[in-house]
Amino acid sequence: MKIIDWYILKRFLVTFFFTLLILIPIAIAIDIAEKIDNFLENPDLGFYQVVDEYYKNFIIYYANTFMPLALFIAVILFTSKLSNNTEIIAITNAKVSFTRFLYPYFIGATLVTLLSLVMNHFVVPESSKVRKAFELEYIKKNRKNEMRFVTDFSLQLTDTTYIYIRNFNTESNSGYDFTSEVYDGLKLKSKLVSDNFRYNVKDSNFVLLNWRLRVIDNKKDSISSGSKIDTVFNFTPKDLIYKSALSQEMPSGELYDFIELSRKRGVKNLNTYLVEFHKRTSLPLASYILTIIAVALAFRKRRGGTGINLAIGIGMMFIYVFFLKISEVLGAVAGVNSLLYVWVPNILFGCIAIYLYLNARK
Template identity: 35%
Template sequence: MKRNMSWWPGFKTLDRYILSKFLKTYIFAIAMITVILVVFDYAERVDDFTATKAPMSAIILDYYVNFIPDFINQFSGLFTFISVIFFTSKMAYQTEIIAMLSGGMSFRRLMWPYFLGAFAIMALSLSLNLWVIPTSQIKCEEFRRQYFPKKKNEQFDRHIYRQMSPGEFFYVRGYNRSNSASYMVLERYEGTRVAEALEASSVKVDPKTRHWTAERYIIRRIDSLGVEHFEQHRDLDTLIDIDIRELGKVDNVVSTMKIEELNGFIEQQRAKGSDSINIMEVERHCRYAYPFATFILTLIGVSLSSRKVRGGTGLHIGIGITLCFSYIMFNRVFEEFAKSGSLPVILAVWMPNIIFAIIGIYLYRKAPK
């Protein structure tokens, strides 16, 4: 018994022609802007490279090789959109689209090779987001901290306050890459008041064992009447259940985690009652939402540029860039809503896709049939 393959429109010479134009234009656009970016970035940072004596092999292999994937991925949707509009409007201007539709091809069928190209780009973007970029970000950040003077102390905030569990809070001041800090406080709350606090200066931590040590420390207890009792001790050596990664800036930390690590870290922080869960959830959902937008932007691009109009390619590209930057702006705005808790994270992150999917469907219905 033969299977029903009506959903599969096949892959004909015309499909190969459109798909080839799509991917070649996309790759060319990405390659050109990447070369321009590298040239300008190198010109801007050459003084830092010279001052810190960064070897050329490290500049290329540790910095640019790891920096470029993130840049490509950030603007993949924009370049997909521009690529689709550029060659489709050119085909429309040369009446190729009209010839295809007049020959009996439906507009829906015309979309097939475009969506194949969009799927390939989405798969690449998704792989970069989930696994490749987090690894490359680690290497890139290590290079920046070593060779960019202004980046040396940007990994950690001056004052770090974290919740370890309900009722237990950890504060550290002046934490640095040598795993030491100028001051540390471990507080336990009963209701809204501090019941007990451990304070120490000039502390060090072993990242593997999570043991914090100091020559001297104070234990401060506050009874129910509000009276404080102090105890001075020597040779602090205590286990504090806090991952060293939690001490870094949240945005920087989660951007260096593969998706499996990020999922585990979010669950760990949720169990501790962390107030940074929204930031982590935004990072997780964005890794899926941005690649999926490739389909939406492709639909808008084809629907918008398939009609022959006065002004040709230039007009289409102008409208397309306006829409694309509007999409990027919507993303940034809704991300901030999600991080602040003004909207549920999943709704806020996916809202730009929903809005532009509606625009895409509208333009698709208005496209020449």
């Protein structure tokens, strides 16, 4: 790398982290103003616990969320400054092409992309578990009661076995109105019903209370019942909790395994989980697209200077976020290609980036 490359790369990274450090305290200040009453309502909640369990993970989440915005603003700011100081004119007079000029930008975008990928796939999900557990305990107490119970739950265990649960308490590992049905094609072969049941963690089995079993045969049906029976099923309470937990709390490996397991069990709509899984890769890779757009906008000196470039850039960034949110909602609808919808904002802005790149080369 040449001296000018190191100069641009250093300015790129310094401005990026400086912009990020400006945005995060603003988010913290707004959040404190909104939640200060909740903190004061809990006298046993100490300052260290709030910082360690909540705001440390709050910073991790929002630092990752603000990365594309901070990158975009940073590139526009220091590139506009290079342009206003006629430094870019000196670079172009030295026969440096626009493509060659982008090299240090792409190195910086690559570093940000790698950091964002690691954050999205591994760090943020683990951090979100702690932050959301804190929120359920001290801020969203009503939501905690909702998360405690799983209601009207159905699951396909194998190609022939289905279970239905009316209500299940994830804290006590107990529930009521349990049904297990075994089919041969469309024909019901057996049906097991239990008024109450609980999961035995020590033995990894289920205890069914007041159970009734009907086995259907072509010649003669048989019915048996009892007050208590121990049995084993191909699921655990963890599978029930997943249905009520947020996909953002699962690391990518765990999320992928859950999606594959759910597919085998015949769960029809997994697009909410697929959107989250694909977004963890598509959003970091958008750094390259946003970098090209930002450089192309700020490459030439404009009347109005940095202000007009920043206004155009922030406007485009909000449009990108708007398309991103729309694509997430549409991608979660059953029957659509979630991967395509997640990548639609990148495809659209990628076309804009190509147009601006070709125009800037001239």
